[in-house]
Amino acid sequence: MRRKGMLIAMMCGVLLVSACSSNNKPSASESAAASPSSSASSSASSSSEVPKEEYVIKVLTQAAMKVKRSDETKVGKVIKDKFNIVFEYVQTPGNYADKLNLMLAGGDYPEMITIQDNATFDKYVHAGALLPLDDFVAKSPDFAKRYSEQIPLWRLSASDGKLYKWEGMVPVDFRNYVEVNDIGVRTDVLKQQNWPNLLSTDDYIKFLKQGLKDNPTTNGQKTLGMIVPFAEPWGMQGIGAIMYEKGGRYTAAAGNMGVVWNQVDQKFEDMMMNEYVKEGLAFFNKLYREGILDKDSFTDKYDQFVEKLNSGRALSSWYVVWALSVTNQGLIQAGHPDIQYINMPVRSKTQIERNEKRQIRVEDTRPFAINAITKNAKHPERIEDLLAWAATEEGRILLQSGFEGEQYTIVDGKRVPTEAYKKMVADPNSDEKIGLGGFEFLGNVMTNGEDGVPYNMALDPSLQDELNLTQQARDAYSALGWANSKDYYLKTGESAHTGVAGTIAIDTTSELGALHQRMVDFRVKNSTALIIKPKSDEEFEAMYQSVISDYQKLKPEQVVNEYNRLYQEKKAQLDQLK
Known part of the structure; x- marks a missing residue:
């Protein structure tokens, strides 16, 4: 629901920016970021050679992108240098869920996919369209540690208890992100x-x-x-x-x-x-x-x-x-x-x-920002290498803070945003050709780095x-x-x-799943009528009571009861998964 591009505007440290010219030499900070650090030692890529074959992966986006390929940005160039992976951004206007459902029906979904609701995720799992990540987590300690609270909850979302996804904007430090949209x-x-x-x-x-x-x-x-x-x-x-x-x-x-x-x-x-x-x-x-x-x-x-x-x-x-x-x-x-x-x-x-x-x-989980690798992936192991690195301290700082000496300096062991960074946050049109908003599908977290500063420095409460x-x-x-x-x-x-x-989500292929959708459709249709038609408070009350009478004929309590049954069931499952 909430929204592609929401964080790009709201937190402003997440901005996809214009392309660098191809003849620009990398800065000192860019070169440093391109070199593996000790924090990345657990990543599979840190001990292997960069693959010779350029791997171009299409990713769907509803955000207004200024670039077509990720390697047109500084962050994207680092990723290309380290992994020889380039992301091609594909604009996807209109109803995003409908688009994903059509892709699923035709089997032509991309190699990596972002899903914005549990119902669509459930359909992809049931169709066998997503690759399980359980083996990946077992050999990726940084990822396992970064998402230690989320992984058991993510497994609960799948009917077979396997891990098929990772999500953006979690985990969250409440001090960094008080989400109130009024x-x-x-x-x-x-x-x-x-x-x-x-x-x-x-x-x-x-x-x-x-x-x-x-x-x-x-x-x-x-x-x-x-x-x-x-x-x-x-x-x-x-x-x-x-x-x-x-x-x-x-x-x-x-x-x-x-x-x-x-x-x-x-x-x-x-x-x-x-x-x-x-x-x-x-x-x-x-x-x-x-x-x-x-x-x-x-x-x-x-x-x-x-x-x-x-x-x-x-x-x-x-x-x-x-x-x-x-x-x-x-x-x-x-x-x-x-x-x-x-x-x-x-x-x-x-x-x-x-x-x-x-x-x-x-949010401990965020079903509005689900990411997964699909069975259409040509080289899933290379995507996993990148994902493992993105969970390291080096990866998180680069993807969310940018480059030392450009977006931040180090003072007393802590990242401090530069004036250039503040200018970028204040005015997205004055971007620094960095690309901080182009990789949210690798998992943008709302917590602090090892230096106590939020990975997204714009979230620093002070x-x-x-x-x-x-x-x-x-x-x-x-x-x-x-x-x-x-x-x-x-x-x-x-x-x-x-x-x-x-x-919690009801099986969308079940009779209760179909009833659940009818409940939603009924509410949307009648909510509009309740806003537009009544000419007085008394008319609103009368119309509301009539609408509720018709609504109850659907027997919506069956869906509510199933949600509560699943909640108790999954609470017990979670205790076993921890």
Whole structure:
């Protein structure tokens, strides 16, 4: 659901950059990075010769890539020098899951594949399309150590208990990555209204109504109250229901299918009938009735959403706050430094009344960023050599921090980002031709290196706001009385590890799997109707009750019960795998 390219914009240390000219000589730091270090001694490649045959592997991406081949970047050249492997980026627009399903049906999937949901992963496993990695892990101690907590959980995702995947963005250090995606708000309008501390849905409706009244146009265009990319596959299905994660009971550990995960009670519940999902839909309905919700939100995909956001004409954006950093820089460059956006919290009426600690998800697994080697791989052993190296200290630092002397220096044994690195983070257009965002499929981790500094230096808690926020955005948080951009969330939330819950998926080929899909389709269709059709609170309530009555005829409790049965079963299996 979450999103290819999300981290590239949100954390900004993960940027794929323009190509070097072919006659450039490698820098001293590049040459040093190309030489095996002692930390890479466990990699199979460190004791073998570089293969003579260039191995070109196609990888699918939905990100806007500036290069066609990985060896057009400095990091890519190091990988080519060490392994003679080059990745060719293949743009894959449209519904990514549908594309993967078509490839599976035709058997024409690539040698390495990224999968964005457990259901599609399950289909590839059942089809025998993925190569098991158990033997690889047994001879790759760095990989086994790096992902020691994840490997047992990854095995649980497969029906036969074998290891077929590795994932990006895990493991996570909670201090480095407080993932809270709420509402992007224009700071100039906050200033107009004397810096209100927005929180409740009623707060936002009042604020946005006044904002539209005070700012009917922005830069010569009609001002929009709130924009949402509902037309994306993860739009109405995922973020249309996401109000449940803002309170004190639930996280999105279950993904965006038919169930939600109750972190407090440790059980799965029905998403369609969740009280917070209902309150979220009622909020959108009121935004729609008040003329605040952009009516194009139901047909806008991410590109259209970003275009509107980048123009500055939207007063707010729902959930997709990872685009704000790049948008803010663009608005400054366009001569509109007063128009900036910051992420602010939202809670439903019931969530505010209960005043419970928000469960801030810490993902132990990430089914939105699954990577695997397929049976179509010509040289799987060479991919495994690269994967083993990518898990070493040398590999992780190069792939996520770049080159010593260019992106960082060493002070008292710790990596310290250079001004060039900070400039790259602040303005993706001023990239350094490095390629830090071109290898996420090798596993980008959210933890610290041996020097105590995050591998992605932009995640350093002491530097996050300096590296990721404009001065105007930092000033806005100060005006609101926040110590930093995460201040509110850290005071009102607590870490919630996904654990086994993030690995549960029903067999997509079973009758219950088919029922699960019908539940999702029903929710998506009727959520749109519940937002658009009711003309009053009373009409919304009546329509909601009618929809739920029809929904219950599907007998969705069968799927919820199966999720909870599988959870208990897999908890027992995990104890055996550890």
